[in-house]
Amino acid sequence: MKTTWKLLAVALTLCATNAYSFDFQKELSNAQSLGQELKAKRDAIQAPMQAAGLTGYSEPEEIAIGRQIAGNLLGAAPLVKDAALQKYVNKVGRWVATQSERPDLAWHFGVIESNDLNAFAAPGGYIFITRGLYKLLANEAELAGVLGHEIGHVIRKHHLKILQQSKMLDLGSSALSKQVGGNDKIAGLIGSGAEIVSRSLDKDAEFEADRIGVVLASRAGYDAYGLPQILQEIGHAAPTEDSVALLFKTHPHPDVRLAQLGEVMDSRFDVAKAQTLPKRLVKIK
Numbered sequence: 364m365k366t367t368w369k370l371l372a373v374a375l376t377l378c379a380t381n382a383y384s385f386d387f388q389k390e391l392s393n394a395q396s397l398g399q400e401l402k403a404k405r406d407a408i409q410a411p412m413q414a415a416g417l418t419g420y421s422e423p424e425e426i427a428i429g430r431q432i433a434g435n436l437l438g439a440a441p442l443v444k445d446a447a448l449q450k451y452v453n454k455v456g457r458w459v460a461t462q463s464e465r466p467d468l469a470w471h472f473g474v475i476e477s478n479d480l481n482a483f484a485a486p487g488g489y490i491f492i493t494r495g496l497y498k499l500l501a502n503e504a505e506l507a508g509v510l511g512h513e514i515g516h517v518i519r520k521h522h523l524k525i526l527q528q529s530k531m532l533d534l535g536s537s538a539l540s541k542q543v544g545g546n547d548k549i550a551g552l553i554g555s556g557a558e559i560v561s562r563s564l565d566k567d568a569e570f571e572a573d574r575i576g577v578v579l580a581s582r583a584g585y586d587a588y589g590l591p592q593i594l595q596e597i598g599h600a601a602p603t604e605d606s607v608a609l610l611f612k613t614h615p616h617p618d619v620r621l622a623q624l625g626e627v628m629d630s631r632f633d634v635a636k637a638q639t640l641p642k643r644l645v646k647i648k
Contacts, residue, residue: 377565422487425523426469429487432522433471436483436491440475443494443647449473455503456490456510457557462464462582463575465518469590474647480597484513486523494647497598502641507580508590514573570623586637587628594621 382584442449449472455578456472470488484490486578490513500506516522575592598617 383522408492420523422468425520426487428523428526429485429489432485433489433491436485437473437475440468440477440493443474443476443648445474448645448647452492452497452506452510455506456514459507459511459579459583459585460488460514462579463514463518470514477565482509482513484516484522486517486520488517490514490517496593496597500593500644501596502589502639503643504580504585504589504637506589506592506644507583507585508576508587509593511576511579511583512572512590513576514567515572516564518575519568519571521564521572525564569620573620573624574627577624581637584638586639589639591621591628592623594624 452474453470453472457470460466460468460470464487468488470490472490472492474497475491475493478495479493480496480499482490482492482496490510492509492513496509497506500509573594576590577587580589594617598621
């Protein structure tokens with residue numbers, strides 16, 4: 364009888380063990396299936412993001428993209444032929460850019476031949492202000508504010524995001540990486556540089572760039588109200604005038620931008636030592 368009970372106990376133990384083992388294997392299999400299903404869903408979500416280039420990009424890629432855009436823009440509106448002016452604008456721009464989180468970027472600034480009242484930024488640190496807008500400036504602080512706004516677009520990569528979201532550019536592709544230093548394929552991917560830099564940004568991006576421009580100009584020692592002052596001057600121009608048509612098309616109205624800045628600027632920017640430097644502003648020929 365004892366032997367029978369022992370055999371029965373062993374049999375029951377083996378059955379329990381086998382049952383546990385079977386359930387464990389089943390659960391493991393279910394977990395693996397669930398994992399594969401989740402991976403498939405993740406891949407389905409990431410696929411369009413990868414196609415849009417939202418997986419990241421290197422600084423050399425960004426610079427190569429910006430160089431091509433800048434080249435296309437200069438093909439449509441060349442630099443003003445005034446070496447002293449270009450040197451001056453680069454000096455002011457680079458000083459303001461050193462106040463940002465990307466001081467080591469190879470920044471390039473220029474004044475282009477256009478009577479429009481506008482300024483443009485391309486990825487990688489390429490920034491241009493039109494002859495028309497430069498002539499409207501009253502002092503160096505206003506120039507610093509305008510350039511600071513465009514620097515803000517670069518450091519926040521606003522235009523790159525437009526390219527990514529519109530699927531105009533696959534920044535994650537190995538093909539683009541191989542083209543750094545060579546522009547043929549990049550040119551085919553991004554199309555017209557003038558079209559891209561003048562493309563309307565999200566209003567929040569413009570407001571963010573305004574705030575950054577004020578802060579950077581202030582850090583550089585300029586009167587923080589340089590940018591608001593030039594916005595006020597632009598706001599006095601009629602929207603129907605040809606010279607401001609593009610600006611009103613691609614930016615929120617200056618009055619709206621001034622109102623947004625007014626909500627964040629207070630006495631913290633009323634610094635006695637801040638400079639406007641009207642006499643240092645190089646006159647355009």
